Amino acid sequence: MTSKKMDIGPKDIISNLPEALICHILSFLPIEDSALTSVLSKRWRYLFAFTPYLVFDDSMFLRPCGHGVVPDYVTSWVLNVLERGVLDLDLHVTVYGVRLPSKVFVSKSLVSLRIESGNVRGIDVDDVFLPKLKYLYINTIMLGKADDCFEKLTAGCHVLEELVLNNVYSNIWNRSVSSKTLKRLTLWCIDYDKNPDSVSFDTPNLVYLKYSDYVARKYPKVNFRSLVDATIDLAMTSDQDAHASYEALVGNAKDFLMGICNVQILYLSANTLGVLTFCCESIPVFNNLIHLTIETRNVGWESLPPLLKNCPNLETLVFQGLRHRYTIKCGDVDGCLCKYSGEISSCLSLSPVKVLKILRFDEYGIENQIELIKLFLETMPCLEQLTIYYDTPIDDALIQVSSHLKNFAREASPNCEIQVIHDDVLS
Template sequence: MDRVSSLPNELLCHILSFLTTKEAALTSLLSKRWRNLLAFVPYLYIDDSVFLHPEEGKRDRPEIIQSFMDFVDRILALQSNSPIRKFSLKCLTEVDSNRVDGWISNVLARGVLDLDLFIILDSEGDDHYLLPPKCFQSSTLVSLKLDGGIDIGWVAGSIFLPMLKTLTINSARFDNFEILLHALPALEELSLFDVIWNDQGVNISSASLKTLTIYDIYCSSTLSFDTPSLIYFKYTGFVAKDYPVVNMKNLFDARIILLLQIQRAREPDEYHWFDQDVALRYSNVWKLFLGLQNVTNLYLSPGTLEVLSRCCESMPVFKNLKSLAIKSNKERGWQAMPVLLRNCPHLETLVIKGLLHHVTDKCGDACDCISREDKGRSLTSCPVKMLEIRGFRGTMKEMTMIKHFLVYFPCLKEMNIYVEENDPTELRVPEVSKCIMQMMEEYNKLSSCNVELL
């Protein structure tokens, strides 16, 4: 007898759980014992792209699809009523939606804890799979992931998932999102990707929610957050019309990546209704940031900095902020930086990913791009002790800005500069590299701050 066969059944089932269901099924050819083990594997990973032949056109043949569906039926029949922890189903072919309903109903009846569905019924993406109501009436589900444009627009009425802690939805339209959230009293982690809300006013309200990730959203109306227990918040998307309520009093970490049309942001047409609407949206962004004012760690994208420049006069004070990270590029400006730095009275660490930015006369004194009388004023009131610069390219403009920071940040103790790794830089040229190193040595002598090029 080989060593593997001598292992107890529980351990062998655990090993099979790391394989796709097709791979696990193939082990049944080894012996009768392995066939019996498959009936008790608590993790099923079913992916039609693994099961079907990948050759051009072959996977779409009716007999191949029928073979795949029969395989899933046999696996579930073999397992009968044995407990199941996770069921992952990925179907990118034209499977029978009634068969899919049966598979999902089977695992729900067996008390599945983790349900992961990626279902596309047709290659054109026009026919969306209508999720059966049973998915929102489970007393055991702890994690639910829906992908592929699954239709949940019907959600309403008698839905209740008392144990659900994690919900991930990718590509969906919502009409009754608030009703869904109210049916999830234990929800702690919510991730929404490529979501369009049809509601007149969207309110993400949950007393239990701790982690919220929103990516590529579009909200044509107002967007509110009543999430008092939230600890982590990542928001990537276009600016909503307004943010009437933003309750995140326990927020620790926030990443805000606002998308914008730069030309309309800088030069709006006062006679064009769309441009007027965009300008109004940008002016209301301060309400979102007012709700973030208790955050400890904050990341801002280049677009977010540009949007914030439209509401600098309403910028809140971030009294708990210890670490601020910003990303820059040549198309987006630093107009909001002076106010932002002045409004972080307890800032300890500043991370700048890319020093080069769009230069305007409104960049203020945060940079040294334009000569001005009040040079460095916003920096002198900033208590930052650690400055981390990433994406350094070795240009003289960057070196001038580094010196500017060393001169005007009064509490700065350490500056770490990380060279750009993904693109060629000026530092490839030996003469430039030598000059930069000499300047770094001089900077170290002129300042009490420890400067390191890494």
């Protein structure tokens, strides 16, 4: 009878794996760690260089006695990976003196491109050729050398599906986004308290829009035929704000609003409420709108009655705060949502809203907030659910508000279910 000798020696299981799988494993390590594997054996010497993802981080060089990375090296590295057919390029540039070349927008292979800077870094938009790019993200960058940088970017991306332009600076005051393939767009502009001359959107297949800007002087084209979800932060400049009056408009945002009136889910900032009041002769009808969120932030509510009247199919109304600033319009019938005039606004008594949510309910002006909520309960005929997110660490305060409103609702709105919960559940 022969006995088998057990092999109890160490086995290098990883080295027996296929090289493609090893490279995939190495891609999850920081580049400095994966490079250390090159000393293991001849087979491992160059494997780290074939990983599908390479991450270069110069933070280890930024010591008091160090000199960091030479800017010219960064530029050559970027151009090198573009020439080698990279699919996904993520550039977070904080190296002092680096100016990325315009060729960063020229690649036959790129599918995803992300450029971000800790400070404003310039990129000239000369030629854009990214025929396979589906995702483009640019944050805190100065773009230049083009009549319309945004238009040039989208024209050179033939299959682009998502575009994010965050804090993108430009000396050009014309913005135009045109793309038949774009589905998601984030355009967050900060242009030194000045109205752009012209803003156009020709994006018929766009589903999601997040847009922040000053009111443009004109909107030649606004095509959002497929829009479902939009977050809008339109603002007046300080000069427009200083000259705002009820007698004459200080701007005209009507064409833009007409372009988004088929949206289903809409978020309006407090700035936008001011634009609706002083830069819009009439508010369009939002026939498809079923979910509306309004940020109040202690502004006048003059634009809310005509807005709510023009949302005939609204189901869910969300107030992000109940900060209400009293104006002379509060004394007019249908001039506000409050009861200051002594009469109930018809936009509340005819409201189709079934779900009402109050976010950021807090101790500041709590009596006024409760009176507004009572008014909603008393006058909104279709209300089925009221949820208040109370920003308080005190459970007794939450219970007290909840009990008070439920007692009031027994007669004012008996079919409405009321919940008062901690604001931190939204975090």
